[in-house]
Amino acid sequence: MGLYTVFAMIGAGSLGSFIATELLKTDASVKVLTRDDSKPEWDVLRQSGASIVKVDYSDEKALQEVLAGVQVVVSTVSVHGLAAQVDIAKVAKAAGAQLFVPAEFGFEITDGTGVMKTIVKDALKDMQLPYVLFQPGFFADIFHEMFGYNYVEGRMAVVGKGDKPFSTTSRHDIGRFVAHVLTTAAPSELEWNTLCFEADRLTPQEVASRAEEKLGTSIEITYLDVDEIKKNYDTDIIAFLYMLIEDGRAAAWSPEEAQATVDKYFPNWEPAKFDAFI
Incomplete structure (x- = not known):
């Protein structure tokens, strides 16, 4: 299997815009899914080559059409949108997506917001849609x-x-790391993996x-x-x-574990x- 080149972003605000921007720098194909495609903040991503696609997440048929051909779905939804990831992932799986990146950019937690995050991961396992977790603190x-x-x-x-x-880790450097790893690592190194870095x-x-x-x-x-x-x-x-x-x-995670992740996936990262x- 070749490297990933076609991505869909679910949520491209506080963190997602940084990831989308860095993905576009790799010449990847990036679709940004949104309920409102008229927001002026989308202009920068459009000018960088992203497709801003208005979607109704409750319309499974339309959503599946939008996700057709997408290899990787990257979710950066807020805590209020965590539960919606399950239904989106089901449609993504049906559309042929190969990898899902759930909104878990922080720490491995099982209480608080971690309860819903665990539900999402369990659902991805049940539907056999591989995920990769990025945890930058x-x-x-x-x-x-x-x-x-x-x-x-x-x-x-x-x-x-x-x-x-x-x-x-800053959002800019998270975006750099995530985009680099998703476009340079072999799919087999990402599936069901958790990457802790800082x-x-x-x-x-x-x-x-x-x-x-x-x-x-x-x-x-x-x-x-x-x-x-x-x-x-x-x-x-x-x-x-x-x-x-x-x-x-x-x-x-230990400093050694974090450094080992960087050494393996992005040795020239040099974050702020x-x-x-x-």
Whole structure:
């Protein structure tokens, strides 16, 4: 079997646009499926060669026609769209898709949003549509927005002691890595595989230290009580992510494992370190 060259993107917003852009740089054929093809943000991808296709995901026949000839379906839907991936995958399988990339760009988790992600993976196994998972950690370029780190005003809030490490990679570098791997790796190396990689690994305390060094200012850290944050674990996504770090699950693979993945699939990757986004 040859390398993959024909892709469909399900969701091309916060992360998907980066992946689509990098796929287009490889001269791959890229269809971006959307409910609204009139959005001005699609213009950049159109100019780069992407086909922006308006679809009604509830119309299986029409969706199958759109997916005909597509080898790989890449999903970057938000948490609200995770469940819809099952029906999309069924149609993709019927249309002849060979690989599905579910929206699991982060960490291997089985609770919280991980419950639905597990359901999606189990469904893909049942229908025998191979998947590959890309797990790069937190998005470095928007990490400060998620957790309210204000480097300019010198304020940060951390849970516990802030001494637990987390993996992180920028969306640009995730896009580069995913596009490179999908277009250069043999299909047999991707099917049913999980690729853990990272651009950097550090603790919240180290974030503060790097910010102080880079900006030449002091960072005041507010320490949040672990038990108080746990109370909102099941209802507040930020509390969930705080505890992901505090529980040691935000760096679930070893640095050696992450580096081995990079060495095998994209040795010339050279991603930006976290400091670039402070």
